[in-house]
Amino acid sequence: MNFPELQGNEQLKKSLSELERGGRMPHAVIISSGNAEGRRILTKRLSMWAVCSKDNPPCGKCKDCQNVQSDVHCDVYFAKGSGKTDIYKKEEIAAIIRDSYVKPNQALRKVYVFEDCDRKLPVISQNAFLKTLEEPPQDTLFILTCESSRSLLDTIRSRAVEFSLENTEQINEEAYSLAKEIARGIVSPGEINLLRSTYKMNDRALALDTLDSIAALLRDGLAVYIGSTAEIDSDTADLLCRKLTKSRFLKLIELTQDAKSKIYANVSLKLISLWLCAEYRRNVWQK
Ligand SMILES: [Zn+2]
Incomplete structure (x- = not known):
């Protein structure tokens, strides 16, 4: 599936299509750098891949793909956060982990998205997450987005595939x-x-x-x-x-x-x- 929104980021497109061609969906993905819009686009793309049931997913056309596009897919869940700062508290993480062991409603997989992890996923919640990433439930994709993955524990980073929307080698x-x-x-x-x-x-x-x-x-x-x-x-x-x-x-x-x-x-x-x-x-x- 062509994805014009990712144009210009050739390295990322290459690693994404390599991963898709291999047909093995990772259990956890970190999307870092870029801007919030870019991270959203890539989140949708990966979510479509996770729920699309057609050959060579994501097709971009089926009901599942379209529901992801319109943010209404029942198996794609955005963590909400709570309190004034929308932190993902460890109670919310625990509830999501429990839910992730329940079969998907209609798609092949369930997707859980945690956005702005630099700001919203404190270390205590990251720790609550660790065990699940070590032995992830089947048919589940966790997506963590952040400005910089340096905010995440090394133990989390080592268990996830990371896509960076910017060439991180570039010196500022x-x-x-x-x-x-x-x-x-x-x-x-x-x-x-x-x-x-x-x-x-x-x-x-x-x-x-x-x-x-x-x-x-x-x-x-x-x-x-x-x-x-x-x-x-x-x-x-x-x-x-x-x-x-x-x-x-x-x-x-x-x-x-x-x-x-x-x-x-x-x-x-x-x-x-x-x-x-x-x-x-x-x-x-x-x-
Ligand atoms: Zn599809």
Whole structure:
């Protein structure tokens, strides 16, 4: 079935058709990156594949496929979330897991969709899910969508097939240059430059990419510190080495990871910037 909406994403189309040709539907799929619309389109496509009973599914024309298109298929269930922030609580996960062992109503399979998992699927709920992904019920497809699969536990990621709507190898230039600014700010004597730079992480996606780049620059610096060579930027690595020790490098990398966790826990970016700036300074400049 041709899917013009996925045009331009050739790599993804290739892996999707390889998977479909193989005829083996995975039990769990993670759809990451891109925008919400793109993730929805791919969710529908996979749901159609799961419920379509024609040869070479998804046909796109049968009743099952059409019902998925119009969001009314009785075997495709979107988790609802609860509370002010629409979190998927562990009680909802437990109910879905119980339901997933009941046969589908009319289609070949049941599909359960969890959208915006970075924001809505906390670690406690991910843990509630784990056992089911280890021994999944038959005829079930779980679809988890997220901006970045880094928000999901490794143990979840390793049990799912991931489709990324963007070429993740692509370096985000804006994030990289901001990361460089921050890394250099960490070891410069005045606090103000560092604070200004961390405040520029004013957008969630930018902040996550920047933090990844900071961690990479710190690892690069650590490599130089222990006598290896820099792979990303030798100037920044040399600069960091003049001020940092091995244990400080490691501590800074840890802090950078913690900042990412705070983003996933929905702490405000301003607070995270302030916190990170203060912690970086405290660890580098304390006697
Ligand atoms: Zn069909």
